[in-house]
Amino acid sequence: MDVLIYDTTLRDGSQGEGISLSVEDKIKIARKLDFLGVSYIEGGWPGSNPKDMAFFQAMRDYPWENAKLSAFSFTRKAGVRVQDDIIMKSLLESGVKVATLVGKSWDFHVLRALETTLEENLSMVGESIAYLKDKGFEVFFDAEHFFDGYKRNPDYALQVLETAAQAGADCLVLCDTNGGCMPWEIAQIINQVRSRSTAPLGIHTHNDSACAVSNSLIAVQNGCVQVQGTINSYGERCGNADLCSIIPNLELKMDLKCLPDGKLKHLTEVSHYVSEIANMPGSNNQPFVGYGAFAHKAGIHVSALLKDSLTYEHINPEAVGNHRRVLVSELAGLSNLQYKAQELGIDINKYSDETKQLTKKIKELENDGYQFEGADASLELLLRKAFNQYEDYFQLKNLKIILEKTVDNEIISEAMIKLAIGSEIVHTAAEGDGPVNALDNSLRKALYDVYPEINEMHLTDYKVRVLNGQEATAAKVRVLIESSDQHEKWTTVGVSENIIEASYQALVDSINYMMMKRQLFAERTKRLEA
Structure with missing residues (x-):
């Protein structure tokens, strides 16, 4: 691989507000990430909670197809021998052979957060990495707050990296932990680091300045060989760098390989799968994988798309497993209807007058409050009715809904409905948890004998x-x-x-x-x- 993708959705991503993953959730996501083909999956921090340790134990014998499972941890504590440190023991008990250790590279954090000396911090970094290397681990060193630390005390920040490299770290990961760096700062500092060190470099960015993806890409452009991030940008505060944008940009825009052949087309599937498991709503306009990422609404855009999709799309949606959508609304022109009709296999050219009337009707309906861009099924029914390719399967004759509230505050909803189904009249009633549920139940009850598939x-x-x-x-x-x-x-x-x-x-x-x-x-x- 030209670039190694290190996914930290299960650890850093789970720190995002509103996200709480069970052990089973983490197992499902890990398997899906392995299927996608990322190089490393950070499973969690085994020394921090029983759930993460249970996950590592559950995955101990899992037959990984593409990924390596990594455990995350701090370096040893100040004043504690590395072999006696409970964190180091937890890493050994996790059963993995890849560890990512985070250590302070900003002198301000060493003195204020750790409340120890700069020299002791260097010992903590070096001894922890050397200890795990001696135990047969592949070790990545996350230099926390590296860019902020470098801007304030470059000599000490570089000392931390040099200590980690001499101890045997397989990759030095430079972290923009507060997410405040600009892309040009990332490029400049990485080049300065490369002039002082030959160790492999990685990048870990946060999105507090909306630059996480840009910062990750420019880091790769300037020599980083590992990129850390999360699916859908999940993470603390404003989130981590979004791998769903980084991966296609690396492969399609920078011509670099970071997934096995044929896996990029599963990116949208994986993005939506993870959002479902995490119970987080997907972002409609998320680049590459969002439901609306390739949605077109303006008539002039669709007119050009009919001639060549490159006019208003920067890539082929299918490359990342997404698909093109043409929306029909009050902004639509004949081109939008033509495109939708082609999708449905309707030749509307022979219905020129009807097409104009339908376009006018849709705009009138949207003015009344209808919204067909989010209701494709209603739009298709409208199209087929306009071109005489559809007849209703039943007709309403009568509908009555009764709401009753009793003295003990019980609310009863009942719907009575009379339908014409062909030549037959069906009259029935049903109760429900509310008027809409009662209506739904009565419709189903009336239709079931003729259309049992309604169930x-x-x-x-x-x-x-x-x-x-x-x-x-x-x-x-x-x-x-x-x-x-x-x-x-x-x-x-x-x-x-x-x-x-x-x-x-x-x-x-x-x-x-x-x-x-x-x-x-x-x-x-x-x-x-x-």
Whole structure:
């Protein structure tokens, strides 16, 4: 590899606000990172808590395919013999053969945080590394606060690095721990270090000045061979350097190899997987891997994309496992509809008048509060209806919802519904935990005998947004419903001053979309068999 990727999601990333990983969570993420092909995975700090030690014990016999598992730790404590230090003992008990030791390289921290002498700190660094090397470890030295320390006392910062190198450290990792350095400072200081040392260098940056990725890339450009970071930039304060940006930039922009062949296309998958396990919402506009990273909304952009994707995309989305999305909204032109229609296999050129009318209708609907860029399923239904390629699977005849609050504060919701399904009229009722749930239950109950596959569909998200808050309780609301079955997820939208009506619109679209997809799949299968 030209550059070694050192992932610290399980240790530094877990220090981010709102992130708490169980042992099982860490095992799942570690396996996924190994599948991606990073060189090193920092599993945690075995001496700090029972959970991290349990993780290392669980992974002791794991058959790693690409990565090496590393344990993190401080150097020995001041005034303690290295062989007696409990931290060193924990590293030995972890079962790993790679250790990353963090030591102070800023004299201010040595004197104020550690409250020891500069000479003792050098001994702590040298003795700890030498001890682990003697035990057969591959050792990386994280020079904490290196850039801040170098700017204030370069001689001492370099002394720390020299001590680590002489003790046998396999890589000296320069850390911008406070995340305050600018890219030009990183480049200048690394070049000064390289003029004084021949040891392999690594980089570890934080994002407090929004420069973590830039600082990591410029460090590689100036000779660093190891990059530390986290998936999705998870980490303390503003986060660590985002490997989901660093990796594709290294491979696609700098022509450097940092993952095994064919693995880059799994980057988006890994990013989303880790966010799910960490229970953290994904950033829609996250570069390379975000859901909206290759989303196009303006009509003039889409018009150019139809001619050549390079007009408004810096890479092919598929290179990182992402995909292009064209949004249809009030900013859309005919090109947006044309692109969406091509995706759906609809030839809209023969519907020129209908296409213009549909474009006008979409803009009117968006003005009323609909939002189709986040509701692709409702948009597809709208397109197919406009071009006579769709008919509803049922029609509403009557709907009544009753809410009852008893004297002991129990709330009962019941929905009674009458549907026309073909030539049959179905009349049924169902209760629920609220009016929307009762409505959903009654719809399912009415449709099940004719469309039993409805039980395969599940509501996975329900969002309500007030569109004109100044109207208070009479305000118009937009409801977005995300549904899924065993094959895919889809989102539908409804808008009304009545939240029940908006919910009904989105629910009906969701059901009709699933039915339509099933029908289209069956027809395609039949044609192929013929």
